[in-house]
Amino acid sequence: MRTDFVRALERAANLEELSRDELAVLISADEEESAALFDCADMMRSRFMGDEVHLRGIIEFSNICSSNCYYCGLRKGNTALKRYRMSKAEILESARKAAVLGCRTIVLQSGEDRSYPAGLLAEIVAEIKSELDVAITLSVGERPREDYALWREAGADRYLLKHETCDGKLFSELRPGTVLEERLQRLAWLRELGYQVGSGNMVGLPGQTVETLAGDIVLMREMEVEMAGIGPFVPNRQTPLGSCPGGTLELTLKTLAAARLALPRTHLPATTATATIDALGRVKALRCGANVIMPNMTPLKYRASYSIYPGKTGLEDTPEESYAKAVRMVESAGRKVGTGYGHSLRHLEKKAEAQAQAV
Ligand code: SF4
DSSP, X not given: OOHHHHHHHHHHHTTOOOOXXXXXXXXXXXXXXXXXXXXXXXXXXXXXXXXXXXXXXXXXXXXXXXXXXXXXXXXXTOTTSOOOBOOHHHHHHHHHHHHHHXXXXXXXXXXXXXXXXXXXXXXXXXXXXXXXXXXXXXXXXXXXXXXXXXXXXXXXXXXXXXXXXXXXXXXXXXXXXXXXXXXXXXXXXXXXXXXXXXXEEEESOTTOOHHHHHHHHHHHHHTTOSEEEEEEOOXXXXXXXXXXXOOOHHHHHHHHHHHHHHOTTSBOBOOHHHHHHOTTHHHHHHTTTOOEEOOXXXXXXHHTTOOSSTTOTTTTOOHHHHHHHXXXXXXXXXXXXXXXXXXXXXXXXXXXXXXXXXX
């Protein structure tokens, strides 16, 4: 093993803050080093996050998008895609089903559907929160600050807005008309508004280097994110990047493991995209630092139309099957399904502090 790799891994195990260069050394691990990296990440996950895996039921309620990201099948330029928006009644029904199955978090995700009325989403959030004992994560992209505030007041607990890449030039190339600084500004607003904040990045984008991936982790550490979704770039033929090579499982797992070492108290999902490039991808991710799985609760009739990338796993699984599969994955990794909401540790600490002060 390389001396700088061993040194970086030792420093990580001692909870010392790794530099971007050290993270890049970890991410460029060879096969022997990877085994040590994965073991260390798994140990860190066990120490800080325990053995529970949180199952967050995701409802993909609209595939309409006003943006034109080069890597995503939901881009507005993809005229081959059949568009849909679930009704409020359908969303509530899916949320009920997810809660009955055992999900303690409902994730409401959509394309960047800017004409979706903020007030309607607020109503949906409020009704779910009043009826069901669940936390709510929203993932609906870039919106004005007042929309984020409205949804927070309605009861949303968390917001997921991936920064996708820390390379500002690459960001603007891949997301025409948008800049990284504005994305980061929105993440700052979400924090100010009291959300538990999630971000994340893709692995294997064209033009990305190992140093970029290390920079993604450093950026998320600086933002103190409470969730970090790290998954492979999967090319979609109906997009401008359709003929580019995709991200590999190996690089994705190494980036995930390095993220676990740098962000020991952050929730890290074993992403669906990981399962798309390798049937056992999510179980492998659970062994490299991940502690969250998001079973798909979207009604079957809409499932295939939420095609950010092709070959998405579980397109024919009912919500019940998606949930059962997630449970089997957790068990096959020797772990147990989380029973709580799966709030961030920082959120739980803040709540405990407030309670102590109130006594
Ligand atoms: S990544 Fe998000 S904003 Fe970009 S095209 Fe896809 S759904 Fe729309």
